[in-house]
Amino acid sequence: MNRRIISILTLVIATGLIIFVIATDREKPLGVEKGLKAIDFTLPVWGEEGVEGSLSDYEGDVIILNFWATWCPPCKDEMPDFMQFQEDYGDLGLQVLTVNMYYYERRATVEEDIQNFMEEVNVTLPTLLDIEGEVNNTYQPPGFPMTYIIDRDRVIQQVVRGEINYEMLEHLALPIAKETD
Template identity: 40%
Template sequence: MKRNLIVIVVLLGLVGYGWYDSIKDKQAAVTNSGDNGMTIGIQQGNLAPDFELDMLDGTTVKLSDYKGQKVLLNMWATWCPPCRAEMPDMQTFYDDYKDKGVAVLAVNMTQSEKSVEQVPMFLEQYGISFPVLLDEHNEVANRYQVRSLPTTYLINSEGIIEQKIIGPMNKEMMKKEVLQLQ
């Protein structure tokens, strides 16, 4: 009996150590240092983690391609009612500010969709013309720790996260929050 207890304690210790290591690995993947010494992470004041995703037409887009512009980085899905509600305002905001140093990037949580075919149908139905990226393997969702939709990161022209907004935004919110970024 005493021997079984020792074995159980040792096994629990090993499991706990493995759990601790996996947490450390996840934290290291989210926060590290960039070339300029800035902390790369998803907190306010961090350099936004770069990523590369494809659009529906196969064009590859990187977040870092937008350095020098203010970026509204929106995580969404076609089945999400609040996402659907904010899309018309996001399109209007994009139309008004796309030539004024502001970018809208919509990252579709493709893995959560019933089928990829729903995405272009949605874009056509809502008249969406801003870049829509497909997160087919939840890479960006995991890196940015997206837990609910929509989630929007506001990134300044230097690539620094200024704010994270969970829930839908309207055009006035977008205008107020994005235009005040540096």
């Protein structure tokens, strides 16, 4: 009888340990590098007074997170590719989310500069404004543009420093969308 109780207790303890290890191992640590869970943030939405948006609003989608500034020629050059990619593949659960690094814009004309950029490029993507430098302090981009490709569990799969084009987006983001679609 004692052997049976010891066996049952051992089995219960082992099962509990296995469940504990599985449950605690599932959550990735937060960070801004490949393989880490992207740090959430909430910022004002461009053109929508009093409205805020968050990275976590798009959890469950493959997120292409792009940081840009109005004075950055490659940022302007890549924006049409982001918009076309969103239009072509958004139905696969892909979302391009852009963040203007307001913190780095010219203070005297920032609103006008952003308005001109948005109109000139005809930006149709959700755009958040990093007015206080919160995202800058967290993500610390070494330059612009900077793009993160984040999977449906909000884990960073790719970090692209510099300009990205449509073909690169297809190569880097589509496999992530299709493997979890």
